[in-house]
Amino acid sequence: MNHNKEAKCPVCAMEVMQHQNEVVYQQMHFAFCSEQCKVRFLAHPHLYIGYPGIAAPIQEGQVVLKRRRLRLDQPLSVEGKVLVDEVLRGMMGVNAVTVAGDTIEITYDLLQVSLEEMETVIVEVGARLGGDWAERLRRALIHASEELEIEASEVTPPRHYLP
Numbered sequence: 001m002n003h004n005k006e007a008k009c010p011v012c013a014m015e016v017m018q019h020q021n022e023v024v025y026q027q028m029h030f031a032f033c034s035e036q037c038k039v040r041f042l043a044h045p046h047l048y049i050g051y052p053g054i055a056a057p058i059q060e061g062q063v064v065l066k067r068r069r070l071r072l073d074q075p076l077s078v079e080g081k082v083l084v085d086e087v088l089r090g091m092m093g094v095n096a097v098t099v100a101g102d103t104i105e106i107t108y109d110l111l112q113v114s115l116e117e118m119e120t121v122i123v124e125v126g127a128r129l130g131g132d133w134a135e136r137l138r139r140a141l142i143h144a145s146e147e148l149e150i151e152a153s154e155v156t157p158p159r160h161y162l163p
């Protein structure tokens with residue numbers, strides 16, 4: 001087998017090397033552009049690969065665009081702003097980021113990235129998310145609704161399907 005052969009990341013459709021971040025799932029080999037795409041695939045594989053004879057939404061070019069606002073505990077410093085902007089833009093599925101004062105506005109494809117995943121990287125670079133109960137509740141509700149939406153988009157197995 002040619003180890004340099006190119007494959008496609010099933011989550012974001014980027015060209016990748018065949019063994020990059022490799023995963024074997026149901027005796028099939030998959031390669032991923034990033035850890036992010038790999039984790040996402042493992043959480044909901046059939047959202048990305050469907051089933052034999054049934055294409056997944058993402059394979060048919062579907063995107064689930066979301067635009068959301070996140071409130072921070074306090075306005076970011078100039079460096080903090082640059083950092084947050086950079087890590088978010090570095091994520092797969094993030095289309096646009098605007099950081100202004102204590103507010104981050106993000107446009108993204110839910111099939112590739114979730115608000116919760118973006119919150120994790122925001123916190124990792126040292127920014128603090130708005131901590132009052134209303135803001136926490138709002139975020140928790142978005143996480144739950146995104147999870148439900150992802151589950152609903154997942155392809156269900158055909159009858160008599162045996163993995």
Ligand SMILES: [Zn+2]
Pocket residue numbers: 009010011012013014032033034037092
């Ligand atoms: Zn990818």
